Amino acid sequence: MSASSRQAILDRVRAATSATAGDHAQLASTYSVLPYPYIHAGKLDAAARIALLVARLREYDAEVVECMGGELPAAIAAQLAASGRHSFLAPPGLPAEWLASGFEWKIDRGLSAEEIDQADGVVTAAFCAIADSGTLALHHSPGEGRRVLTLLPDWHLCVVRASQAVETLPEYFARCPSPPPALVTWISGPSATADIEMTRIKGVHGPRFLHVILVHDEPIHDKEKSPHHSLRLKEAPHFD
DSSP states (O other), rough: OOOHHHHHHHHHHHTTTTTTOOOHHHHHHHHHHHOOOOOSOOOHHHHHHHHHHHHHHEEEEOEEEEEEEEEHHHHHHHHHHHHHHOOOEETTTTTTGGTTTTTTEEESSSOHHHHHHHEEEEEEEOEEEETTTTEEEEEOOOOOOOOOGSSSSSSSEEEEEEEEEESHHHHHHHHHHHHOOSSSSEESSSSSEEOTTTOOEEEESSSSSEEEEEEEEEEGGGEEEETTOOOOGOOOOOOO
């Protein structure tokens, strides 16, 4: 595109927006009166929201195990053992009780890309989970780690609490700090892509295996319990 063509396009944009363009205060005032008819909040109760999240995660080929708060260390150990892997990475802010014994742990305090790539897997926390799309959102806090930790390892175990689950994307944004973080990693299942012939390949731009431990940290009445909570930790399958 020539400079004159680019300038012509910009001139047209300015002309089309001249009635609304202005300083920050004017723009904020204009936007504040615009209608926002999209859904701002979900309508599911706690049990249905968690059931939807689990179903969506599994649709994306993620492995999901549910547990109560006091069962979390045992749940993590069971998932690590079932993976058949031995060396794992951990963000510097991961709780010490999550670092199950019997495995090799490397705490990321500036590990190189080569060191991260050599590990069998990584264990992290998460900021939020969106049930409607089965998406995990990582804000890369000390317990969630740097983004590279969730891109290079082939296996990712993510711990999400029921209190962190929302139904819709607008509810996620409502939980975000102001201003929102500069970097967010969205995870909807294991990394996968397909070529023009629709051949699906995993692990191209992230882990091939995503495991999620959903921790029930809020009281749920018996009639509201997720139908998936009958999963027992000892029944965790083995994945090569």
